[in-house]
Amino acid sequence: MLVTLEGIDGSGKSTLHAALRELLADLDPVFTREPGATWVGDAVRRAIAEQIDPVTEATLFVADHAAHLATVVRPALAEGKLVISDRYSDSRYAYQSVTLQGIIPEPEQWLRAMHNGWSIIPDRTFLCVLPIDEALTRLKPAGAREHFEKREVLEKVQNNYLAYARNEPSRFVVVDAMLEKEAIAEFVAGAIRQDLKSGKKKRKK
């Protein structure tokens, strides 16, 4: 079963990812992330830091995803493992739809077309949602932030995520990221166990 954690910067999903390591240790999941689980991730981090051309950045994120699928996700799923990824394809749709606005005619369609037919759709996606002001206070001081971590960008990104959750209610679970982090982790861990029990792990290829 493939589980993904999504949300804007500052939404606490990386803290949640870390907490699930302990809470789900008995299931021996594969914990992974995008970007950064492959060597392509290093190029992506450099692209983010250097604020290169948005199309270059977007295609590097997709390249990292392809390498991530090939080297981590597919092999683990083939072994019947539970895979929990901190960010995945919805990050591309939500963020690069914003960064490619005005550069590519229909950014979201273009991004989805780049994934269609070969990528793997998650079985379950937990979307951590919170007020933008709260996310900004949880982030680094303004001068040290990545170029995504601005109010205008994060507002649009979160609205994109919420639209995806509305369109795919059977996959998305929206999590109130203002709750105590322990409560969030317990809820998500419980929901994952429930999914495993109810057979979501049986993937249709």
Ligand code: TMP
């Ligand atoms: P991180 O903070 O989860 O490590 O992710 C780094 C940044 O990269 C974060 O601001 C979100 C952004 N990002 C995208 O814009 N598109 C993507 O496809 C992914 C995976 C991350």
